[in-house]
Amino acid sequence: MSMATAAPPCEWGYLACFPSDRLSDPATVEPPSGSSVPPPPPPPPAPAPARLPQRKGPLDLRANPKVQLAQAKRFATGVLDHYNKNKKIKFELLDAKPVISIPEPRCCYTHINFTARSSKEDSEEQLFFAEIYHCRKKRSPSGFIVTCCEPLGPDFKVGQKFCKLDGSSAVRKNTDFTHCFACTERMLHPRGENYVAGHCNIPRVYDYVR
Numbered sequence: 001m002s003m004a005t006a007a008p009p010c011e012w013g014y015l016a017c018f019p020s021d022r023l024s025d026p027a028t029v030e031p032p033s034g035s036s037v038p039p040p041p042p043p044p045p046a047p048a049p050a051r052l053p054q055r056k057g058p059l060d061l062r063a064n065p066k067v068q069l070a071q072a073k074r075f076a077t078g079v080l081d082h083y084n085k086n087k088k089i090k091f092e093l094l095d096a097k098p099v100i101s102i103p104e105p106r107c108c109y110t111h112i113n114f115t116a117r118s119s120k121e122d123s124e125e126q127l128f129f130a131e132i133y134h135c136r137k138k139r140s141p142s143g144f145i146v147t148c149c150e151p152l153g154p155d156f157k158v159g160q161k162f163c164k165l166d167g168s169s170a171v172r173k174n175t176d177f178t179h180c181f182a183c184t185e186r187m188l189h190p191r192g193e194n195y196v197a198g199h200c201n202i203p204r205v206y207d208y209v210r
């Protein structure tokens with residue numbers, strides 16, 4: 001008989017006598033009959049997976065709508081403060097819509113629509129358009145300068161690129177000073193001469209803004 005194939009002696013208790021594949025799982029180990037060793041307790045049930053709040057994926061670059069609204073209201077409040085400074089009838093902010101920021105060479109502007117009500121009795125809700133220029137806080141503590149703010153009348157779509165051109169546009173070297181080509185249809189504009197940004201009429205040049 002060859003010594004190499006002989007089974008090892010059971011010197012370390014009964015567990016050593018079980019096949020090795022059963023030793024890896026204590027639940028399958030049965031004590032020899034008549035033994036006083038109690039069976040191992042069953043493993044506790046796996047905890048139910050916790051319901052995590054829905055998070056944006058790392059590739060989801062959409063802005064949080066709540067943050068967008070808070071930002072729009074902050075801009076609109078600053079714009080109205082500026083507008084009210086030299087006005088006898090003061091306006092109070094009611095609501096603001098999501099803003100559109102427009103990068104221009106070496107600077108950035110934002111177009112804003114908001115509603116406000118004047119301090120006059122029985123005054124109606126008034127829609128406004130505003131444009132701000134973003135600057136260093138050294139120059140303006142709010143971080144922006146108001147470059148346009150005006151109440152919109154019945155022709156509130158006149159400055160949109162989507163409106164029909166009437167031939168009166170002042171166009172020079174890919175710049176149409178009458179319309180805004182950066183914003184979507186939702187942003188209402190006065191005539192373009194009243195604000196600075198969004199006038200480049202090269203097709204798709206502002207596509208990355210939206």
Ligand SMILES: [Zn+2]
Nearest residue numbers: 111180183198
């Ligand atoms: Zn615009």
